[in-house]
Amino acid sequence: MGKLTIEDLKKIKEKTLSQTALREGGATVKIIVHMGTCGIAAGAREVMDALLEELAETDRKDIRVITSGCMGMCSSEPNVTVEMQGQKPVVYQHMDANKMRQVFRRHVLKGEVQTDFALARMD
Amino acid sequence: MKELSLHILDVMENCTEAGAKKVSLCIEEDKGEGKLKIVIEDDGKGMSPEELNRVLDPFYTTRSTRRVGLGLPLFFETAKRCDGDFRLESQPGKGTRVEASFTVDHIDLPPMGDLAGTITAFIVGHPEVDLTYVYRTNGDEFVLDTEEVKGILGVDELTDPAIIEFLRGKIREAVIQMP
Numbered sequence: 001m002g003k004l005t006i007e008d009l010k011k012i013k014e015k016t017l018s019q020t021a022l023r024e025g026g027a028t029v030k031i032i033v034h035m036g037t038c039g040i041a042a043g044a045r046e047v048m049d050a051l052l053e054e055l056a057e058t059d060r061k062d063i064r065v066i067t068s069g070c071m072g073m074c075s076s077e078p079n080v081t082v083e084m085q086g087q088k089p090v091v092y093q094h095m096d097a098n099k100m101r102q103v104f105r106r107h108v109l110k111g112e113v114q115t116d117f118a119l120a121r122m123d
Numbered sequence: 124m125k126e127l128s129l130h131i132l133d134v135m136e137n138c139t140e141a142g143a144k145k146v147s148l149c150i151e152e153d154k155g156e157g158k159l160k161i162v163i164e165d166d167g168k169g170m171s172p173e174e175l176n177r178v179l180d181p182f183y184t185t186r187s188t189r190r191v192g193l194g195l196p197l198f199f200e201t202a203k204r205c206d207g208d209f210r211l212e213s214q215p216g217k218g219t220r221v222e223a224s225f226t227v228d229h230i231d232l233p234p235m236g237d238l239a240g241t242i243t244a245f246i247v248g249h250p251e252v253d254l255t256y257v258y259r260t261n262g263d264e265f266v267l268d269t270e271e272v273k274g275i276l277g278v279d280e281l282t283d284p285a286i287i288e289f290l291r292g293k294i295r296e297a298v299i300q301m302p
Contacts (some may be wrong), residue, residue: 004267004293011273012289033131035248040133041124044236048244056284065282067248069140109221 005091023056027064029108032081036070042077043096050097051080054104063108076119124197126236127161127225132165132245133194134221139249140185141167141219147255148242154228154261159232160224170213178211198223205229239294243266243287250280258297265297 001032031049049063073079076086076093080100083089092103100116106112113121129146137145138276151160160172171177178181179199184192187210195211201222201264202209213219226230242256246269255268269281 003273004265006275008289008293010274012286016154022208033248035132035136037133037184037192039196040136042209045129045240045244048248049237049240052243052247052284052287056288065247066250067136067244069136070188074189084206120274 002103010033022062025103026062028062028085029064031063031065031085031104031108032083033065033067034069034071034077034079034081035067036077038070038075039077039079046076047078047080047095047100050100051104054101058109059110073119079119081122084108090123091119092117102121124201124232127159127201128236128238128241129240129243130194130198130201130223131163132241134198135245135254137194138163138165138167138219141165141169143167143218143252144247145253145255147257149257149259150238151259152261158224158229159227160222162220162222164218164220165195166218169215169217169219171215175211175213184261188247198266201225201233203279207231235298238298239291242294246281246290250282256294258294258301260301263301265294265301267294282301 031051033044033051035044038047038057048067055063058083073093078094078095080092080103081089082092082103090107092099095117103114103117107114135146135148144270145166147164149162152158176261178192179196181191181193181196183244184190184276186192198221202225205225206229207223207225210222211220214251214266242254244256258265272281281290
């Protein structure tokens with residue numbers, strides 16, 4: 001397969017964390033990075049990169065990251081929606097890599113909604 | 124968009140909106156001739172000839188949240204601005220193919236940018252979609268097939284951060300190392 005060898009993949013397999021938590025439907029947090037044209041043009045990919053780095057540093061296996069399209073609030077992009085189990089989703093606006101790290105560490109990991117960055121709490 | 128890889132991410136998002144299960148991204152660089160070609164194909168619901176005619180109009184969109192659909196018009200403009208070519212093919216029920224080609228040393232051509240970031244963001248964000256990424260230059264070819272990787276690793280999704288970091292590194296390495 002070109003430069004991606006079977007040996008490379010087997011090495012990764014040994015290092016891979018178990019995904020059983022998610023497979024059993026164990027996601028308690030869902031983070032949606034909005035990737036419409038507006039979001040992408042405004043920097044959503046960099047927000048996603050920062051999020052993936054934060055995820056790599058945590059041991060939590062119950063956090064799911066997905067992307068979705070434009071939600072219609074283009075002028076506040078990049079937007080990120082954080083849905084914690086049992087709580088109303090919070091939409092964050094004008095996100096960048098640094099704000100994403102803060103939202104992840106304080107809201108996702110500690111439960112403290114970062115109201116300064118929030119656009120709305122959805123019903 | 125500031126980078127070609129952002130246009131690529133944008134069009135691949137279109138593929139998933141169209142319900143694609145498989146997306147293919149092929150980037151071909153002819154370093155001798157100074158040409159770059161980007162092809163994105165999907166097996167989503169496709170477009171009728173009528174829709175195909177309208178899709179490059181920035182005020183045409185299938186979504187209800189806004190009345191503009193800028194992705195394809197912006198990509199088309201980038202290609203046109205760089206004396207390039209832009210082709211759109213689609214069949215309802217079968218899928219869509221977007222092909223954009225560019226002259227590499229054109230002064231208005233945006234850089235490719237963080238292609239590894241684009242591809243990994245897409246893979247993580249859409250675990251239900253399979254992606255085949257091919258990077259081809261005159262001398263060589265790099266292939267990443269998420270279905271194959273999942274099979275070898277014995278996983279349903281490539282969302283584990285260790286896997287993503289590994290793939291990111293491999294994608295970057297291929298661009299640097301290939302002739």
